[in-house]
Amino acid sequence: MLNKQIQNKICDVLGERHICNVESFKTVWSGFGSLQRMSFGPEQKSIVVKSISMPNQINHPKGWSSDFASKRKLKSYRVEQAFYRQYAMHLNVKTPRFLGFIENENTQYLLLSDLAQEGFHEIAEQSVFSVKQILLWLANFHAQNFGKCPEGLWHQGSYWHLATRPNEFNAMSHIALKESALELDIILQSCEYQTLIHGDAKIANFMQAGNCIVGYDFQYVGGGIGIIDVMLLLSSAFTSEQCFKYEEELLQYYKQAFLEACEGFSVTIANHVIDSWLALYPIAWADFSRFLDGWSPGHWKLHDYAWHQVEKALKLIA
Incomplete structure (x- = not known):
């Protein structure tokens, strides 16, 4: 080329x-x-x-x-x-x-x-330490961009949200999840505490040099709630068993990192924001699982932990 x-x-x-x-x-x-x-x-x-x-x-x-x-x-x-x-x-x-x-x-x-020339390397070991460093990056990104209008970016960030995936939606086999898809999407969009999200915050889109993290591949950056990025990161880094094991530790780490970052950006309602986002964690998982169910029904991320979150989300909206 x-x-x-x-x-x-x-x-x-x-x-x-x-x-x-x-x-x-x-x-x-x-x-x-x-x-x-x-x-x-x-x-x-x-x-x-x-x-x-x-x-x-x-x-x-x-x-x-x-x-x-x-x-x-x-x-x-x-x-x-x-x-x-x-x-x-x-x-x-x-x-x-x-x-x-x-x-x-x-x-x-x-x-x-060139990130490689600056000393950054791919994160080969998907450890709790590395994931926490990325969560710190995300917390600062979400805090700094809290309340910003995504001018020139996607109005709704992420590559899997409902409006972008009509064919995948039609191919879904999970009836209850399919019937709830629109409501899940509305709940995520109608949260009053919006920020900019990376939109594709899988572990492969970050590099590391010591304790320093760099994020790249911003094709789906746009409006959204921070927990969407957190959910995708965990889904990309851990197995079902690991998600069950580390969920509480990692969500609390993100919460504390976000609250500390908000102090530097004068976000005075940070506690209300993070509590609202964390409450929508199962909704974010269910929304992502809706995409996977139509796009790739046998995907490795559709595991016991994912379906556990789907069940929690469906009960929340029942």
């Missing part, structure tokens, strides 16, 4: 004179692009280029391919660009730095700082 013309444009944007190396190291979901590492000069200073374009053929791993889904995916990259341009530089949590943006014909190129 990075032909000579694009490489020259990138050099112009960054004020660099010579490219030493270009290496593709990751493909983007469903074939919508790739990530390249580009290095410059004798010191081999590097950046990451996220190249996005509509593929000729969409290779969705679960077989979900439609014009509706493709438009949602393309919009997600516009949202990510807006986040890095308008929000990231003002945050007190670590994200990749926005370095520039280029658009050429049907391809967009997002230029970001």
Whole structure:
């Protein structure tokens, strides 16, 4: 994707004179692009280029391919660009730095700082310690953005909420959950305490360097309640047994981290906010399980703990 013309444009944007190396190291979901590492000069200073374009053929791993889904995916990259341009530089949590943006014909190129060169690495060990560090990142992100209007972002953050998944909804087999889907969605949207959420806060979208955490992949950032990010993080990091074991410890850790972060951002109603969010934890799980039930019925995250939360949510709204 990075032909000579694009490489020259990138050099112009960054004020660099010579490219030493270009290496593709990751493909983007469903074939919508790739990530390249580009290095410059004798010191081999590097950046990451996220190249996005509509593929000729969409290779969705679960077989979900439609014009509706493709438009949602393309919009997600516009949202990510807006986040890095308008929000990231003002945050007190670590994200990749926005370095520039280029658009050429049907391809967009997002230029970001190279986290690996800054010493960050993937979180290979899904430990309670690492999850707590991410919860601290999320607590600060939610506190700093509390009450903000998601201008240029998704009005409703996350990739699985009901309005974005009509085909998956139609494919659901869990009748009670399907019948309650709209009510679950309304409850989450109507909570009076809204913030910005990452929207895809799985453990794979964070990197670590010692005690420092960096979050990336902000395609589904937008309005929502903080517990949605917390739920997705736990779902991605732990088995059913581990979720049962660590739930109380981790939710209390997030609560305390959020309350402390709110002190720094003068959120005077922090106790009311966090108590409201924690009460909706089963609702968030049920909403996510609704998506999984239609999207991938045999998914490993549809385990005993998930169904336990679904049952709690259905009782709450009965």
